[in-house]
Amino acid sequence: MEPPFLTQRQDNKTNTTNMKIIDKVNAYKDRISRQLAYAEWATQTFRDIEIAEDASIDLGCEICYINIHNRTDLQTLLKLAPKWDKSPSGKAIQYYNNNVNGESVYIFAYDAALPPTCKVIREEKIIPARGEYIEVTERILCDV
Numbered sequence: 001m002e003p004p005f006l007t008q009r010q011d012n013k014t015n016t017t018n019m020k021i022i023d024k025v026n027a028y029k030d031r032i033s034r035q036l037a038y039a040e041w042a043t044q045t046f047r048d049i050e051i052a053e054d055a056s057i058d059l060g061c062e063i064c065y066i067n068i069h070n071r072t073d074l075q076t077l078l079k080l081a082p083k084w085d086k087s088p089s090g091k092a093i094q095y096y097n098n099n100v101n102g103e104s105v106y107i108f109a110y111d112a113a114l115p116p117t118c119k120v121i122r123e124e125k126i127i128p129a130r131g132e133y134i135e136v137t138e139r140i141l142c143d144v
Helices: 016-048 071-080
Strands: 056-060 063-068 085-089 092-100 103-109 118-127 133-142
Touching: 016 056, 016 103, 063 071, 071 092, 071 103, 085 133, 092 133
Parallel strands: 063 103
Antiparallel strands: 056 063, 085 092, 092 103, 118 133
16 A cells, blocks of 8 residues: 555645656566565575585576586476577586576586586687787587
């Protein structure tokens, strides 16, 4: 229920600034409601599945990042949604779905979680303009 001062209008006129504020507050309440529902879903989901101790999870606003290091965790987590997009991301493969119970979930598969056809390639590049600085990058290479 809204406080009376939010619903009362002087002389039955609509104050557009007040209406904009009310619209923003209502949008904020809707977002909080969705996030709470997602948090409740995530609590139950992660209570019901088992993942390794070396996995890390970061729940943000409307997004969830999960870092894993073994294939079993990957196979378990991919069951959270029927379809995932994937792309290389540094020395990991990023699996992502923008609608896992209404929120975005990103799973970063490192090390032994990589498919057997993939490997991490380390590249070193000398940057003469930076005084013989060596830039080291790592990327994923997968056989098709």
